[in-house]
Amino acid sequence: VSLSICDGLRGYIRKHDQRYLIEPLEHSDQGEHAIFKYEHKIQDISNGSCVVYNFSKREAITQGSRSSLSFPKLYFQYRRHNHLQKWLRTRIFGMVNFVNMLYKTLNIQVILVGLEMWTNGDKIEVNSNLGTTLLYFGGWQETTLKKRKNFDHAQLLSGNWLSQTAQGTAYPWGMCVPYHSSSIVKDHLHDTNMVADKMAHELAHSLGMQHDTYPCACTYGRCVMDGGGSIPSQGFSKCNRNQYRQYLLDYKPMCILNVPLSKDIITFPKCGNQILEVGEECDCGSLEDCTNVCCEANKCILKPGSACGGGECCEACKIKKAGILCRTAKDECDLPELCDGFSPKCPVDRFRVNGFPCQNSEGYCFMGKCPTRDSQCSEMFKDEAKGSHDICYERNKGGHKFGYCKKVDKRFIPCDDKDLKCGKIYCTGGQYFPSYGEDKTYHLKVPEQNITVECKAFFPFQYTEDLGMVASGTKCGDGKVSLKVKGIQSSLRVRKICFWNFLLYFYFMYQFFPHRTPLDSGHFYWLSPCSYNSLSPHLYSLSSWYLKEILQCHLQQETFSNPVATFNWLFHSDFIYTLLIHSCLCE
Incomplete structure (x- = not known):
């Protein structure tokens, strides 16, 4: 049975091998309906x-x-x-x-x-x-x-x-x-x-x-x-x-x-459809299908004594304690999440700060991913495609659709020498060719190595963004990433700015102050003095992993002369209540 009850019954009913259609009669004020038998013709x-x-x-x-x-x-x-x-x-x-x-x-x-x-x-x-x-x-x-x-x-x-x-x-x-x-x-x-x-x-x-x-x-x-x-x-x-x-x-x-x-679901709420909608505390399906011991299936409300009816941080109808792992890190640019002790849901997925080295320093973390030229080529041309030889990027001096850095008034602007790897991407390998654009393959000789390399480029048809450019956040030089702003392909130097301040890594601040507004796209949080005492009881329950995460940037940059002493200071310093952390913001 598939029925919609909006403005009458509309839907489909099957009994054994026979199927029926039900719908309201037009121009009827009596709520009358018609049932039709489905026929193949x-x-x-x-x-x-x-x-x-x-x-x-x-x-x-x-x-x-x-x-x-x-x-x-x-x-x-x-x-x-x-x-x-x-x-x-x-x-x-x-x-x-x-x-x-x-x-x-x-x-x-x-x-x-x-x-x-x-x-x-x-x-x-x-x-x-x-x-x-x-x-x-x-x-x-x-x-x-x-x-x-x-x-x-x-x-x-x-x-x-x-x-x-x-x-x-x-x-x-x-x-x-x-x-x-x-x-x-x-x-x-x-x-x-x-x-x-x-x-x-x-x-x-x-x-x-x-x-x-x-x-x-x-x-x-x-x-x-x-x-x-x-x-x-x-x-x-x-x-x-x-x-x-x-x-x-x-x-x-x-x-x-x-x-x-x-709040994002626009259909009318319906108890029993296994979708948690506005006004429902839980929804485990129909009475026949429901296996959730915390939920009243026919009312979509929690049973007496139940604090939750589902979620990564809900167990035996109770919300898990703060600090319990609810989502592991997917990769080196992701961060694990912990239950906050208040919500049955795992906190919003958070990730490492943009600019953190990844893939053995082949790339930098960017919006939770580690974009590289190899991964972009593999996604574009599938199979065993990967980034091509550096000599291919000389084509970005050409100033045409298969070699440029930016487009201004329908003109293709060539790349400067310092930005050659930040424009059009060139790949080798792969048997797939995207249907939403055209590709061109160059074969260039590398005299020093006595080899010929494949340089495959892509340009999309009308109405599509040029996915054939080096993707935003991709490393395109030492300490340099590609950045697309309003359709212009450019490069940005990855700078490390370390400063003393009342700055706390937003990741675990989110666990204890979810109602506050984060800065820097949710990665860091300014800590006000009035929050010190309310935060301090939680510090002793934090695992060493979190503190290592906070210090990771400094340890790599050797900003501390004695990392071990600094680590001990965080636990035993008289300043534990103010938590004055030397933090690093990567831009």
Whole structure:
């Protein structure tokens, strides 16, 4: 059963092999509804065809392991101008409900976090060429929409265009990939569940699933990735499940693992959908599905005596004590998080200060990652691609789209000698070529080594940011990183400024003063004198790891003549209540 209760009952009911559609009668003031029996010849949907634009040559294999619960967060753009917005919202909510029902069979919760209706003209060029429209839409949602809202995948729905027979299109394996985590679906059917079926189909392509062909058998009446049909799907084939598991192993789409905040969910709150929404203390699903001993399933409230109903810092219906590890560091640019003793949720993910050396000094930490030319080339051209020889960067003196540092009034400005590695990136290896742009390969001789090297560059099509430039935060010289500001590629010297002050590493300040406002993007915190005494009791429970983390920058720069004495001073000094720490800010 998949039902929406907004302005009447709308949805889909299955009993054994027979399926029914229920919806309110139009122009009825008595709350009357109609129930239709689904028949295979009800509607012509052009065989349910879709167009898939490959941007990878990798083939999925059919082995893998079971995945954990994931939460793709969808954002919809809707261009159907001849209907009231309230009616459209209700229609969209019903379709998302149906999509979510299908994906629950894969242990996936599909959550709607945004809905935009284009009532004053299109935001992009829209025409009957699906590939062109998808390209423009992918660029627009990446460069414009994501500045307003955080989401994982965007779908464009339209009811008055697309002259070709295809019902939609998507990039395969595109989830979480910049410019590719998007799809298009044609909405020209009265039956919302059939449109939702196409939405689920295109989303599945983004999650690595392919069309069902022989010998992939569907154990249901119809599966999501079937090529056609005029009745809604009931689930995914075994082949689709294996393809999805392999996709998770190969591509590791981290964005779908983040649970959205309840305030970001725009659908109407519904107790029993396993999504914690505004007004709910917990939500463990239906009475039949709920296994949470802390939660009243039918009311979505905590049981008497329970302080929490879930979360990394909730155990046996009680909030864990402060200082217990709730999230380990993912890599050398990340930091572990501890429970704060007040919230059942693990604190917001924090990371090392920008400029901290990583990857054996091949790069610097930047916004929680360690960007390097090798990793950027591998992401762009896949397989064994890596950064190419230094001689390739001489091409950045050319001042053209495959070799430049910045673009001013459609003119490509060449790089200065000191910034050659901070402009266009050059790679070698890899068999994949991005579909959203053009590439060019140079073969240059290195006389000193008597070798010829490959220098592969990339330039995107219209409406997309130039991902072929050295990414922001990437090391492009000794003590130098690339920085893109308002479309201009430049370099920035990594400077270490150490100063005495009442400055405390924000990471563990966040644990004890979460209500205060952080500085420096959440990395450091100015400590006011009135906070000393309230902080001091917690200092004795801090592990030596935290103090080592605070001193790490100084120890590497040898700013202390005697690190051991300094470490002991932090524990035994009479100034423990003022905690005067010599801290280092990397800019």
